[in-house]
Amino acid sequence: MTDNSFVRTESHPDLPPPVRHTGIIRWMRQNLFSSWFNTFLTISSLYLLYRIVPPFLEWAIFSADLSGSTYQDCTSGGACWAMVRVRFDQFMYGFFPTTERWRVDIGFLLLFATAIPLMIDGIPGKKYLAIFVFAIYPFVAFLLFHGGFGLEIVDTAQWGGLMLTLVLATVTIVVSLPLGILFALGRRSEMPIIRMICIGFIELWRGVPLITVLFMGSVMLPLFLPPGTNFDKILRTLIVMALFAAAYMAEVVRGGLQAIPKGQYEAAQAMGLSYWKTMGLIILPQALKIVIPGIVNTFIALFKDTTLVLVIGLLDFLSIIQSATTHKNWLGTSTEGYVFAAAVYWIFCFSMSRYSIRLERKLDTGHRN
């Protein structure tokens, strides 16, 4: 009997899944077109991007002018980056004398060279680095930026641009954190007078807008000082901003302190630890870890708040750009100036937030349920 029947001996190879359920199409169906509302959102977003991105690229890149010495030289109709190019040094150093600018470079390079290894794990000798950064560097930086000991004195009135912004931000950040911790501890202290003072301080500074405080420091204060006392304007600003930031920092840190279970305090006391040891060894390391996002948030807000000094006539990064665009040669380039400023601020703030995420992951030693 001839067997005409056909019996397949091997199984059919798997068909590829239907095209609608694989790869990019599946992803798009799931994420972009899963419902009529999502489809609508996707299409309108695409349309918006189409309307915004190509013209922006055209303006910012393809038909932009890079060279020229006045706005009139920018003829192609796009962005006039020539302004940023010509004024770049001014935006970085303000009115710092050209021959002395190496001092600013060295000052900030030194900071980066010592502060960045501090943030990287597994680098030996961190203790000494930290001592240098927090105890010795401020004096070195002051010497470099301001002068003295053989270096030409550069009046703080000549500071400006990104340099001034960074000085303001760094000093306020470095001063406000320890101050803020002290105020937070003071606010939870059992000694009534200290507690009162700390509450008063925090609530006073938090209750007033930064602009008001800056005006107070720059406009009212000089009127009440004896004539002839020339209290440096930048120093006044630094003090005012540091105290302001410390008040906010204190509340952030207090949030962390309150999150620590009472058992931790009691355990520390049972071990016979003094108040400062309890705080330094047990409570603060845990509390600060919890509030890292809050602290970095305050830092970022602070960094951006430095632009408010433009209301008291300090030419920081943003306001020196504004000044530059009012010069008769560059009238009409304010958009370019603002785009450049936004890009630079974004780079700084984004780096800070990335570092904070890394720090959180590194210190995340459990306690999450």
Next chain:
Amino acid sequence: MKSILFATAAATIAFVGSAQAGLLEDVKAKGFIQCGVNTGLTGFSAPNDKGKWEGFDVDFCRAMSAAVFGDADKVKYTPLTSKERFTALQSGEIDVLSRNTTWTFTRDVNLGLEFIGSNYYDGQGFMVRKDLGVKSARELDGASVCIQTGTTTELNLADYFRTHKMEFNSVVFEKADEIRAAYDAGRCDVYTTDRSGLAAQRSLLKAPEDHLVLPEVVSKEPLGPVVRHGQSEWGDVARWTLYTLIVAEELGITSANVDSMKSSKNPEVLRLLGIEGEMGKQLGVSADWAYNIVKQVGNYSEVYERHVGVNTPLKLERGINALWTQGGLMYAPPFR
């Protein structure tokens, strides 16, 4: 509370005034003039590409420096916002304020300031598109007007329209750039601000020649340098520096011909340039003080044309800022 604050401030100012009677001597001793300028106003004060301040207001400080030190560059600039300018002067942080400041009664009398004259007569004006066919601000009934928020501009505008029984719709913006963009896009018919500002903004429009600044000036804005009350000698130096600029133009002395003018036959020129008489000594400065001003900074016309005149992006005609001999308001008392 407010009045206590002001009383204290005023007492402090009086104290400052009495403690520094000889500001001219103090300035000579410290070797430079601390001059308050605008943080950035086109043509009047702005840092150039090399970081040096330049502009119409800046040149007044340079002229004073030329008069006092014989060198126009002995000036340190303090960029000031409009809110802190008077305090900076009252507290002695600056020696002279040259920052497009309008001379008003209250400021002159009540704030303890002394306006030494006016070096630029500004006033609020209107700009419209030519194709509107409007030739006078009186025809603007019902127009939509672009203005900057919170300025005297807003009040002047309301006053002007109310006086002439006209209606307007205000379209309010925060910054000059925004107003310009809105006006250029046709969101309003009229753009109003000080005429010097209108000129600057007009040069940035897509087609500047399609726009017209109407002849009406609806407010008086005499801008001038300011010193503290009670600094008479210093105020004299400032006042006669300003008049030197004006009179040099009147007498035809420019930075180019000032050397040959030294052998002029005109006795007033000789007195001014310090060849005859002893005006410099009476003023407390060197004999060639006016020569230095004109040589290093120029006369009023040179300063004007260099920073705001028709060959600059502002393209401002002299208008009422012309000499009195040419139908303007620039007038200097005689040098004798």
